Amino acid sequence: MEAAIVILGVLITVCACGVVFSRQSLHSALWLVAVLFLAGAYFAVLDAGFLAVVQVLIYAGAIVILMVFVIMLLGADAGAVKSVFRLPAYLGGALGGMLAGVLIVFALSGAKVELAPVKGSGLGGGTAEELGRELFGRYLFAFETIGVLLFAALLGAVILAAEQKRPLTPGRGLRAVQEVRKAEIKENVD
Amino acid sequence: MNYGELNQWFLREQQWALLLILAAPLAGALFSYCTISLGPRRQMLAGWIAVCAAFVSFAVSVCFWLFLDWSAEGGAANSGVFLFPWIAAGGLHLDAALKLDSLSLTMILTVTGVGTLIHLYAIGYMAHDHSKPRFFSYFNLFLFFMLLLVLADNLGLMFVGWEGVGLCSYLLIGFWHQQMPNARAGQKAFVVNRIGDAGFLLGMFLLAAEVGSLDFDAVQDQIAYLNPWAIEAACMLLLLGAVGKSAQIPLFVWLPDAMAGPTPVSALIHAATMVTAGVYMIVRLSPLYNAAPAVQFIILALGSLTALLAASIALVQYDIKKVLAYSTVSQLGYMFMALGAGAYSYAMFHLVTHAFFKGLLFMAAGAVITGCRHEQDMRRFGGLWSPMWGTFIAYLAGTYAIAGLPLGSGAYSKEAILWAVYTAPDTAAGLTLFNLVSWGGLFWGIGLAVAFLTACYMTRSLVLTFFGSYRGEGEASESSATMLVAMAVLIPPAMFFGHSRGIPLLESLRPWARQDLLLSQSELMRDDLYRALEHIALFAAGAGVVLMLLAYSIGRGFMMRLGNCIPERINPLCCKWWVDELYEYLIVRPLAFTARVLFFAVDRKLIDRSIDLSAEIAGASGQMLGLLHTGRIGHYLLIMLAGLFFGAAFWLVF
Amino acid sequence: MIGFQPSDLAQLSPFLVLTAAAVVMLLAELFHVFRLRLLFGISGTAAAWLFLLRNARPQDAAFRGMIFLDGQSLVFGSIILAALMISLLLGDKQHAAQGVTSGVEVEVLQILSAVGALVMVSTANLLMLFLGFELMSLCVYILTGLARKERASAEGALKYFILGSFSSAFLLYGVVLIYGACGSLQLAEISSRVPADNLLILTALGLFIFGFGFKVSLAPFHVWTPDVYQGAPAAITAFMAAVVKIAAFGAFARVLFGAFLPLASSWIKLLWVLSVLTMLIGNLAALRQQSVKRMLAYSSIAHAGYVAIGLVSGVQGSGYASSAFYLLVYSFMTLGAFGAVLAAQAGSDAQYDRDKIDSLAGLGWSAPFIGVVLSISLLSLAGLPPLGGFFAKFFVFRTAMESGYTGLVIIAALNSVLGLYYYLRIMVVMYFGRSHEVRTVSAPKVPAASCVGLAAAGFLVLYLGISAGHWLEVLGNTLRW
C-alpha cells in the first residue's frame, strides 16, 4: 500500500505540474485528466472505492470533457494569450519566500501539528452502500441542497452560455433549459 | 399762585422736573424726526420743535437754580431721582438714577442755555438744507445724551451719555454724508473717542472691582480705604477717556476734522458742550483725582502741551473753522491745566466762559460762512465788517473775550487758571526743574505763551475775515434774523460772564478744592501774586493783539515773506506737527497691515489652506488606494494572498 | 436509517417553501403566467419567513445537527428574507432596463441564492455551511453576469467567480485542516476539542478569516467588491450588498463564536486590524469615486469594518447583538440606496453614463420620492440621527467601549466623517444643482413594486432608528437562545 501511495503521489505531483506549466490549454486539460485518474486511484487505495468511481466519472468524464469542449469552441482565439505566465518570476519567488518564511516562523513559534485522535476501528471503506446510507440518512438535507445547487448552476450556466438571438420573451429561458438538459442530463450525477 | 407756592410746588415735584429736563430733548428728537413725513416747507417745524424742547430743558434748569437753595452752608442742595435698576449682576449694580448738584446744575444751565441759542441759530443756518428733520432730531438727541451724561449719578450711566454724545457727534459730523471726507471725519471722531472710551471702561471696571459700586457718592466715600495704586490707575484710565472726549494729546486729532459738520454742530458739540465732558468728568471725580497727585501732574503736563501745540497750529490755519477748532483744543488744554493744578472750580469757570465765547465765535463764523456761500477759507474773506456788521460785532466780542483782553470774560477765567497753575503744589513731581524753576512756574510760562498765541491767532482771524478788502467772489450778505438773534443773546454773557470771577454754584466742590484757592473776590484782589500774574497775562494778550494788528496792517509784506520762507510742506505748524501722519504710519498702517496678514496669510493661507490640504490628502490617498484596485484579477489575487501572509506575520509578531 | 421525523420537516420548511417558490416561478413562466411571478416570489418569501418564525426553537437541531433553526438563524434568516423580499420588489420590471436579458431566472436565482444564505446561517455543520456558501456564491456569480451584453457585467462575473472560487477553495482547505485537527465537522464538537496551540487549527482559522473576509469584503480581501458591484446590474448589486453580506457575517459570527471562541485572543487582534483597515480603505477610496455603484461598493466595504467592530467586541460584551442590529439596518439602507439608484437609472440608456454620479443631477427635484429615499438611505449610511444607521453605529461603538476598544471607536468615529463626505456628495448632485445649470434627469417611470420596495426600505431605516433600543434588545435576546 505504501509503495502504491508513494508512486501515485509522485505521479500526481508531476501531472499537476504539467497542468500548471503547460503552454497549451489543451495540454493542461490532458494533464488534468491524468491527475484526476491518478487521484481516483489514490482514493481507491485509501479505501474510498465509490469515490474513486465517482471521481473518474464526474471529473474525467464530465468536467474535463466540458473544458475540452470549451477549448475547442473558443478555438484559435484561446491560443492568442500574449504570454503564458501572468506574473514575473520574481513575484512568484517573493510569494514563495513569504510562504516559506511564514511557515518557518510558524515552525519556530512552537506550535504543534497534531491530528485528532483516531476514534474507532477504521471503517472497511467507502463502499457505495455505506456512503449511500450516510447520504440518505444523516446527510439527506445536504444531498437535497446539492441538488438545488446543481439545479441553480445548470440554470445559470444555460442562460449565461446560450447565444442570445431572439429578444427576450417570457418563458424562453426555461425552454432553453429543457433543451440543454436533454443533452447534458446524462453527464450529470443523478 | 405766588412765588412761594410755586417754589413749594416745584420742590415737591422736582423729581418729575428733573426727568423733564431729560425727557424734553428726547421727545423733541422723536417729534422732530416725525416731521420727515411732512412736506419740505413744513419741515422747518422740526427746528422749532427742537428749540422748544431745548428751551423747556433750559427753563426747568433755571427753575432748579432759582428754587433750590444752592448756597446753604453745610451741605448744598441736591436733587435726585431713581428710575430703575439698569444692570445688576453679582453685587454690581448700575442704576438708571439721576443726580443734580451744583456742579451738574452749572453744567446743565450752560448746556441747555447755549444749546437753546444754538438750536435757534441752527434754524437759520439749516434753512436751506433738505434734511432738517434728521438734523434737528440728532441735535436734540445730542442734548439728551449730554444731559444724561451730566445728570448721571454713577459712572455707568455717565458712560451712556458719554457714548451717546459720541454717537451724535459722529452722526452730525457726517451729516452731509454725500461728501466722503465728512463721513470719514465722523468715523475718525468716533473711533478716536472709542479709544478713550476703552480707557473709561477699564477705569470703571477698576473702580467697580475696588469699590464695588460706580455711584459717585460711593466712590467718594471709599477713597480713604482704597489702595493708592488703584486710585492712580483708575484715574489714569479715566483720564484716557477724558483725553479722548476733550481732544487732548494724544487723542486730539479728531476735533479739527470734526469741523466737517454743519457749523451749529461745531458750535454746540465741538466747542461748547461735548468736548468739555472730559473736564466735567474729572471735576465730578475730583475727590479721586485729588488722591492721585501723579495723575494730576500728568494732566497738567498734557493740558499745557496740548494748549501750546494747538495754539501754534491755529496760528497758520486759513480755514476759519479750523482756527476755531484748534483754539478749542487749546482752551480745553487750559481747562486741563486747571484740573491738573487742582483748581476744579476754575476749570469749570473756564468751561462756562469758553462755552459762551466759543459758541459765539462759531456762530459768527457760521454766519460768515453762509454769508459767503459756504466759503471757509479766510484768504477769500476780508472786509466783511460792512456787509455783515451784526456778525462782525459778535465775532469781535468773542475774539475780545477769548483773547483775554481786559474785562472780557476769558481774561478772568484764564488768569485764574494761570494763577492756580503757578501756585500749584509741586507734590506731583516732587522735583523742581533743574532746581531753577518750579514745575508750576514752567507750566505757567507755557500758559502765558498760549495766552499770547491765542490773542495772536484770534486777531489774525478777525483781521483776515473782517478787515481789508473782500477777496471772495460774489456778494457777501448778512445772515438770517434767527441767527443774529441767537448771537445777540450770547454776546453779553460771552463778554461779561467773567465778572462773576468764578461760579457761585460750585459749593459742592468746596471740600475737595485746594484750600489756597478758596479766596473770595476781595481777598483775591488783595493778593499781590495774583495781581502780578494778572497784569503779566493781560500784557501778553495785549501784545499778541497789537503784534498781529501791526503785522497785518503795516507788515503785510513781511508776513508774506515769513510765510514763504518755510515751504508749507515742511513747516511744522502747517503740517500740524505731523501728528496725523505719525498716527497713520505708527498705528493705522501697521494695524491694517497686521489685519491683512492675519486674513491673507493666517486665515486664508495657513488655516484654510491646511484644512483644504488635509481634505486633499484624504482624497489623494483615496485615489492612491484606487490605484491599488487595478481591475486585474492577478493583482487582486496577489493582494489577497499578501493579506493572508501579512495576517499570519502580524499574528506571529503580536 | 433513512427517515426523518415530522419535526425535521418543520425545521426544513423555510428552505422547502423558498425552493418551492423558485420552482413555481419557473413553472409559472413556462405556463406564461408571467405577471404573477412577483406575487409568487413575495408570497413564497413571506411564507418562508412565517415558517422560520414559527419553527425556530432554542437549540433545536434537525438531521443530527445539520440544521439549526435557533435564535441566530432566526435573526439572520429574517434579515436575509426581508432583504430578499425588498430586493425582489426593487428589481421588478427593472431588470431589462439594466441589460439583463433573461426572464424569471433572475428572481429564481436570487431566491435560490437566498436559500443558500439561509442554509449558511442555520447550520452548525461545516459541510452544510460550505454547501450553503457555494450555493449562494454560485447563484450570485451567475446573477452578476446576467447583463450579458454589458462588458462590465461579464467582467464582474469573471472576477467574482475566479476570486470567489479561489477564496472558497482556501475556506475548504481550512475545513480540511479543522477536520484533521478535531476529527469533526460539528461546530460544537470542534469548540470542545479545539487545541490551543495546534498549528492546523491556527492555519484553519486564518483560512476561515480569508474565506469569510472575502465574502463580507474585509480589507485586504475586499478587492473584488468595487469591480463586481459596479459591473453587476444595480438590482443584483443591491441583492449582493445585502443578502450575501448578511449571510456571510452570520455564518462567520457563528463559526467564530461557535467554534473558535477558545482562540478568541488570536483572532480578536487580527479582526481589530482588519476592521480598521477595512474602514480606512473603504472610506478613503470612496471619496473621489465618480461611479455611484462603485462608491456605494466602497461604502459597503467600510460598513463591513463597522460590523467587524461588533464581532471584535462580541467576545466579552454584547457585540454580537450590535453587529446583528448593524446588519439589519445596513441591509435596508444599502437596499434603499442601490434601489434608488436603480430606479433613477430607469430613464437612461447607456450603463456607463448612467453609472456616473453626475447622472443623478437634479434627481431630488424631478423625482422627489426617489430623492427622499436615497437621501434617507445615504444619511443613514453616514450615521446621522435619528436614522437607523446612527443607532447601529451607536450600539457598535458602545459595545466596543465596554470591551475597552476605545481607540477603535475613535478611529471609527473619524472614519464616519470621511463617509459623511461622499454620501453628501451624492446629495450635492441630487439637490444642489441650479435648475438652469444642470441637465436635470427626466423623472424616471418607476414601477409600483419598486416604489413599494423603496418606501419599505426608507421607512424601515427610519423606524429602526426610532425604535432602535427595542430591536437591539429583541435581537440580543433572540441571539442568546
Added chain:
Amino acid sequence: MPFDIDLAGSLLTVLVGLPLAGALIVFLMPQSRENAAQWVAVSFSLAELCLGVLLLVRFQAYLPGYQFTQHIDWMPELGIAYRVGVDGLSVLLIVLTSLLSALVVIAAPSVREKRGAYLGCLLFLEAGMVGVFCALDLVLFYVFWEAMLIPMYLLIGIWGGERRVYAALKFVLFTAIGSLLMLAAIIYLGYRYEQQFGMPSFYLSDWSALQLGLREEVLLFGAFALAFAIKIPVVPLHSWLPDAHVEAPAGGSVILAGVLLKMGLYGLIRFCVPVFPEACAGAGPLFVVLGVIGIVFGALVAWVQDDVKKLVAYSSISHLGFCVLGFGVFNVWGLKGAMLQMLNHGISTGALFFLVGVLYDRAHSRRIADFGGLAQKMPLFAFVFLSVSLSSIALPLTNGFVGEFLILFGAYRFQPYAAVAAVSGVVLGAVYMLSAYRRLMFGDFMAPNGAQIHDLNRREKIVFVPLLALVLVIGVYPQPVLDLLRLPAQQTISQLSTEGRNPPEVNILGDEERIIEKGRN
C-alpha cells in the same frame, strides 16, 4: 384647568413637534403651491413663536432646576430617554430661535427658487434647534444636534451662492468631526455610568454624579469641547464659518449666526460644566486666551473684508470671542454677560444678515466696493443698519453693551490684562463696522448695474421692527433678562470647583451693599 396642567407637561414637546409637523405638511405640498406653503409655514412659525412666548411667560425665573420637564422612556434598556426641560438660558434661546425662525419664514418670499422646500427645511431646522435647547438626555441632545445639520446643509447647498457646495460640505464635515468625537465621549460616559451605578443612563443630572479620573475627564472634556468649540467657533477652528455664511442664503445666515453659533457655548454651559467641573475650571484660562484671540482676530480680519457678508461673519467670530471670554472667566458677571451676549448676538447679527440679504436681493452683489451712498436712496435701510451696527459694536442703550460690559467686567475680575486685551475689540469693532457702514452708505450713490435700489418694503419692515425693539428694550431695561439668567449663572458657578477662584455672587466688599442702597435712596 386640566388643559393647563397638560400643557405645562408637554409644552416643550409641542414646541419641538409643531415645526416638525409644519415641515412635513410643507414638504408634502406640491411644489407649485408656493404661496400656500408660505402661509402654512408662517402660521406654524407664528404659532411656535406664541408658544415660545408662552413658555417665557410661564417660566418661573426664581425656581432653581429645570422646568417644564418631561420624561418618556425611549430605550429604557440602554438608559436613553426622551427627557426635556428648560432653565432660564434655554428659555431665552428657545424664544430667540422661534423669533428668528418666524422672521426668516416671513422674509422667505425673497427666495425665488423652490420656496416650498426652503420653508420646509427652515421649519425642520427650527424643530432641531428647539430640541437642542431643551434636551436633557445626552443622546437626545446628540440626535437633535446632528439632525439639525442636514436642513442647514441643504439650506446652504441648495439656496446658496457660487461656492455653496464647498461651503456646505465644509460646514457639515467640520461640525461632524467634532460631534463624532463627542459621540464617542458620550458613549464612553454612558458606559462609565453603567459601570459605576449599575444601570445605564444618559440623563444629564445623573451624570454629574460620575466619578472620573483626571486624565479621563480631561480627555472626555476635550472631545466635548472640541465639538462645541468648532460650533462656536473658537478661532483656529473657525474656518468653516466665513464660507458658510457667505454662501448661505440670507435666511440661512440669520439662523446660522443667530442660533446655531449659540449652541456651542450652550453646550459648554449645559453639559461640560456639570459633567467635567474640574476640567472646565482648568480650561478656563485657555478659554479666556482663545476668547481674546477670537475677539482681536475676528475684528482685525473683518476690517479688511471686501464682502459685507464676510465682514459680518468675521464680526461674529469676534463677538463669539466675547462670549467665550465671558464663559472662561467663570464668574457670575462673565457668565451672565456671555449668556446675554448669546441672545444679543442672535438679535443683532441676525438683523445684520437680514440687512445684507435685503441688499443682495436688490443688487445681487455683496461687494462693499460696489456700493456707495445708499443712505440717500434707502434712508430707512441706512437707519436700521446703523442701529444694528451700533448694537453690534455695543453702544450703551443697545443690547450689545449690557452683555459686553458684563463680560469685560468679568474678565477684569478674572485677570485685568485679559480685559485690557479684550477692550481692544471694542475699539476695533467700531473701526470695521463704521468703516463698512461708511463705505456702503455714504459718499456718492453707487450700485451695481441693474440693481433695483429701493427702500425697505413692508415685509422687510415687519422683520426689522421686532429686532430693533429688542435691541432697544434689552439695552435700556435688561433686568428681566438678567433675572432669567441669574440662576443658570449661579448654578454653573456652583457646579465648578471653586477653590482658588472668585467666590460667586458674594459681594465684592462686605459692606458695599449698604452704600449701594444708600445711593439708591
Added chain:
Amino acid sequence: MTVTAFSLAVGLVLFLLGALGVLVRRNVLIVLMCLELMLNGANLSFVALAQAFGDLAGQVFVFFILAIAAAEAAVGLAIVLCVFRNYRTVDVNEAASLHG
C-alpha cells in the same frame, strides 16, 4: 512517515500547485483547471483523513465537493464564454475595464 501524513502532504502540494497556477497563469481555462486542482488537493486530504479516522464524514464531504466542482466548472465555463463574447480573449488580465 505514515500513509496519512504522506497523503496529506500530497494533498497540500496539489492544493498549492493549484493556487500557484491560479496566480501565475493568464489563460482563464487553465486557471479554471488549477481551481479544480485545488479542490482535488482538498479532496485527497479529506479521503486520507477519513481513512485515518475511520470516519465517513470525510468521504461524504468529498462526494459533495465533487458535485460542487462540477457545478463550478459549468458556471465558470459559462462565464468564460460570456467574457469571450464581450472581450474576444481568454486572458484573465485583459478584462480590466473596471478599476480605480
